[in-house]
Amino acid sequence: MSNLRILVACKRVVDYAVKIRVNAAGTAVETANVKHSMNPFDEIGTEQAILIKEALAKSKGTAEIIAVSCGPNKSQETLRTALAMGADRAIHVETDEELQPLAVAKLLRAVVDKEKPDMVILGKQAIDDDSNQTGQMLAGLLNWPQATFASKVELAEKAMTVTREVDGGVETVKTALPAILTTDLRLNVPRYASLPNIMKAKKKPLAKLTVAELGVDIKPRIETLKVAEPPKRQGGKIVESVDDLVDKLKNEAKVL
Amino acid sequence: MSAPTRQRVIALYKQLTYLGREYPAGADYFHQKLKSAFLKNKDLTHPDEIQKRIDLGDYVCKEIEAMYHINKYRAMKKRYYEDATEESIQSKLENTDWANGSSKK
Numbered sequence: 001m002s003n004l005r006i007l008v009a010c011k012r013v014v015d016y017a018v019k020i021r022v023n024a025a026g027t028a029v030e031t032a033n034v035k036h037s038m039n040p041f042d043e044i045g046t047e048q049a050i051l052i053k054e055a056l057a058k059s060k061g062t063a064e065i066i067a068v069s070c071g072p073n074k075s076q077e078t079l080r081t082a083l084a085m086g087a088d089r090a091i092h093v094e095t096d097e098e099l100q101p102l103a104v105a106k107l108l109r110a111v112v113d114k115e116k117p118d119m120v121i122l123g124k125q126a127i128d129d130d131s132n133q134t135g136q137m138l139a140g141l142l143n144w145p146q147a148t149f150a151s152k153v154e155l156a157e158k159a160m161t162v163t164r165e166v167d168g169g170v171e172t173v174k175t176a177l178p179a180i181l182t183t184d185l186r187l188n189v190p191r192y193a194s195l196p197n198i199m200k201a202k203k204k205p206l207a208k209l210t211v212a213e214l215g216v217d218i219k220p221r222i223e224t225l226k227v228a229e230p231p232k233r234q235g236g237k238i239v240e241s242v243d244d245l246v247d248k249l250k251n252e253a254k255v256l
Numbered sequence: 257m258s259a260p261t262r263q264r265v266i267a268l269y270k271q272l273t274y275l276g277r278e279y280p281a282g283a284d285y286f287h288q289k290l291k292s293a294f295l296k297n298k299d300l301t302h303p304d305e306i307q308k309r310i311d312l313g314d315y316v317c318k319e320i321e322a323m324y325h326i327n328k329y330r331a332m333k334k335r336y337y338e339d340a341t342e343e344s345i346q347s348k349l350e351n352t353d354w355a356n357g358s359s360k361k
């Protein structure tokens with residue numbers, strides 16, 4: 001196998017361990033002064049790209065991994081993480097506007113047109129908006145085949161066989177390259193970027209693009225009306241006696 | 257301590273400090289433990305002894321990374337795959353020998 005170019009999309013999201021709070025206006029999740037990190041599914045995607053690169057290196061092939069992220073200036077931290085894990089270079093599409101999946105898919109298409117990768121790897125969904133749409137939309141826009149929810153990937157000459165997690169089992173599909181791959185949780189174990197690699201990542205090239213340069217309309221198509229927290233769990237009660245319990249079950253819980 | 261070993265120990269300390277930033281019990285707690293663990297061995301002179309501690313440090317690094325991964329993996333699994341796990345546990349329980357055996361009785 002010869003040369004591959006892999007584009008990996010990475011989203012900066014609120015860290016999985018942070019307790020999410022809705023902002024005072026009830027329109028969005030509070031993101032100011034909250035720890036952010038790379039979307040866990042995108043980490044898996046980055047790891048998969050690195051695994052492909054390492055496997056290719058054994059068979060005298062090469063792969064170039066390009067990490068791409070769309071969003072505000074701080075998205076560069078996420079890209080640096082991807083570079084520290086093992087991506088070769090990064091592209092940051094800068095915008096402070098709110099980005100919806102369709103907008104991201106269009107931006108990624110523009111990046112794909114520029115870079116001409118053989119494969120685009122995305123996380124199946126981001127843990128902030130849980131849309132699970134960007135990969136599919138990108139495949140539609142590019143008219144490329146897509147293998148979503150991958151739990152196993154085997155690469156062959158200009159083709160790949162992907163095991164997908166579907167309801168109640170797995171499905172194995174084969175597709176020609178170029179193609180879109182979206183990762184599921186069980187695909188691999190993402191590596192932890194070591195400190196020396198983080199230092200080295202600061203020297204790796206990071207190109208900056210603007211939405212205007214790519215000529216993409218990122219206007220939101222969906223309006224968020226309200227964001228609300230799930231109802232709080234009510235505390236338990238201690239009952240005095242069996243009669244009390246039966247009475248409460250009958251009159252308060254109304255289950256008897 | 258020879259210069260390369262010294263460098264190695266400092267690198268290990270830095271790596272552990274870096275890993276400790278995300279420690280569930282807090283970075284400060286981790287850093288205290290880390291510092292005392294390193295100070296405890298500051299008088300070691302024998303190269304083999306020092307190497308042993310460095311190996312232990314590397315092992316701890318790996319353990320912490322594994323712990324972070326498993327925490328994240330479990331959080332994701334709990335959030336997105338809860339029903340599926342319940343089902344699979346259910347089916348596993350049904351398929352075990354003792355369950356089948358007891359149902360026959």
